[in-house]
Amino acid sequence: MKKREAIMEEIRSASFTTPTSGVADGYAQANLVVLDKKYAFDFLVYCERNKKACPILDVTDVGSPKPVLTGQQNDLRTDLPKYQVYEAGKLLKSVNDVTGYWTEDSVAFLLGCSFTFEEALRQNGIPIRHNEEKCNVPMFETNIDTIPAGPFSGPMVVSMRPMSQQDAVRAVQVTSRFPDVHGAPVHIGDPKAIGIDDITTPDYGDAVTIKEGEVPVFWACGVTPQAxxxxxxxxxITHAPGHMYITNVKNETLGVL
Amino acid sequence: MKKREAIMEEIRSASFTTPTSGVADGYAQANLVVLDKKYAFDFLVYCERNKKACPILDVTDVGSPKPVLTGQQNDLRTDLPKYQVYEAGKLLKSVNDVTGYWTEDSVAFLLGCSFTFEEALRQNGIPIRHNEEKCNVPMFETNIDTIPAGPFSGPMVVSMRPMSQQDAVRAVQVTSRFPDVHGAPVHIGDPKAIGIDDITTPDYGDAVTIKEGEVPVFWACGVTPQAxxxxxxxxxITHAPGHMYITNVKNETLGVL
Incomplete structure (x- = not known):
């Protein structure tokens, strides 16, 4: 397992451009949203009203690309493996560096990511299928509406991890300890109950195998602002789904008990 | 025990103007901060950087005195038993109604209050001294600095509950379940370690008896913005310390597990 510093250097130089699940174990990961300051207050209220999907870990000072609480030596314009640039709601492009899009009015928000509690799931003997299959976690838009704030509204996005039915209860317990990285699942079982018609075609990330006897478990996801x-x-500007900012915060320090 | 609706009616008509600890058991309580919208974003960032003291439960739309998530039928200008009006850092007055101070640019923030988990402490056999002595909880400014955001900075304020040393561990467990209402204590034991020179003269609220063999337990407090x-x-505009907004949210729904 490479140390965080080594991984961050590879990410910064764009030699690491793949999903970050299972990478730099021990450090919490975060979703990125960068907005013009005129939307910053409304977005923060949106996050507060939809904490399950958008738990705030850090907010930069206006114009500064430096995390305040989660890695002051880092630069959020270069230190994620892949970004998405949305313009008027359309995905304009995916890039490895957003320095050219950053302005003095930019504010960056870091939201907790469920990759953070995957270490705890593995330590509890719950395998992570998208790690086993070396792909990105599957993510879906649901029929669960977020609570609007200003111009922000839309469906909650969820990530999905399949597991044995026996493991599902333990997964609830393990992840409940980490409310700042989405906490307990929002749903266990029938995907249709939350508006997912086809579990084999995720809206973001990759499909994974659901084995006989397994149940899909869904967690609120920090891709919700992209929806x-x-x-x-x-x-x-956002991270590309699954391609997260690796904070300097140890996973365990986010455990509420 | 009176029902929440009956208490709220008494509060609205200013026939109930005393501290709310132990009142309308079962419902979460909240600190209030009302600011001009020009400070709203900086304040929300301040809260995020200092979650332990300032856990956000609700933010109103600009100009609206109605809670969005915690009691849409309520009016934050009249539905707290006592308010403080701060002008340029000075406490101008304490009033029972702030309708005259409210403007179309006002934004109200509700922060979780530790009175919320007192029910759980009592159910675990841990007596609440300020209830026994029918007074307000003692609150102190500490030497723990908050992390600044915009014009907001200053000391963390804490509330104190004395208890037997055997109860202190259980109190950590019980309150850890409720991170949105300050969660686990920030300190157990020697008040001087957090800059409190005289435990008998609180900066806000009332002094309570600390019996032989008891230890003071300190929780981060939503009076921090007033400091x-x-x-x-x-x-x-804020609530008067100890005179909280009683939300329509059941305590137990704030438990993370």
């Missing part, structure tokens, strides 16, 4: 951008024609 | 107002010459 809000698409639903409302908004402009923002 | 920030005083430290930085800011104007804001």
């Amino acid at each position: 809000a951008a698409k639903a409302n024609g908004l402009s923002m | 920030a107002a005083k430290a930085n010459g800011l104007s804001m």
Whole structure:
């Protein structure tokens, strides 16, 4: 297992450009949303109203790309493996560096990511299928509406991890300890109950195998703001789903007990 | 025990003007901060950087005195038993109604209050001294600095509950379940270790008896923004310490597991 510093250097130089699940174990990971300051207050209220999907870990000072609480030596314009640039709700491009899109009015928000509690799941003997299959976690837009704030609204996005039915209860317990990285699942079982018609075609990330006897378990996901951008024609810079910012915060320090 | 609706009616008509600890058991309580919208974003960032003291439960739409998530039928200008009006960092007055101070640019923030987990402490056999002595909880400014955001900075304020040393461990467990209402204590034991020179003269609220063999247990407190107002010459409307907004949210729904 490479140390965080080594991974961050590879990410910064764009030699590491793949999903970050299972990478730099021990350090919490975060979703990124960068907005013009005129949307910053409304977005923060949106996050507060939808904490399960958008738990705030850090907010930069206006114009500064430096995390305040989660890695002051890092630069959020270069230190993620892949970004998405949304313009008026359309995905304009995916890039490995957003220095050219950053302005003095940019504010960056870091939201907790469920990759953070995967270490705890593995330590409890619950395998992570997208690690086993060396792909990105599957993510879906649901029929669960977020609570609007200003121009932000839209469906909650969820990530899905299949597991044995016996493991599902333990997964609830293990992840409940980590509310700042989405906490307990929002749903266990029938995907249709939350508006997912086809579990084999995720809206973001990759499909994974669900074995005989396994149940899909769904967690709220920090890609939810990207769905809000698409639903409302908004402009923002985000991480590419699954390609997270690796904070300097140890996973365990986010455990509430 | 009176029902929440009956208590709220008494509060609205200013026939109930005393501290709310132990009142309307079962419902979460909240600190209030009302600011001009020009400070709203900085304040929300301040809360995020200092979650332990300032866990956000609700943010109103600009100009609206209605809670969005915690009691849409309520009016935050009248539905707290007592308010403080700070002008340029000075406590201008304490009033029972702030309708005259509210403007179309006002934004209200509700922060979780530790009175919320007192029910769980009592159910675990841990007596609440300020209830026994029918007074307000003692609160102190500490030497723990908050992390600044915009014009907001200053000391963390804490509330104190004395208890037997055997109860202190259980109190950590019980309150850890409720991170949105300050969660686990920030300190157990020697008040001087957090800059409190005289435990018998609280900065807010009332002194309570600490019996032989008891240990003081300190929780981060939502009066922290009032200390920030005083430290930085800011104007804001707040609840009077101990005189909280009683939300329509059941305590137990805030338990993370």
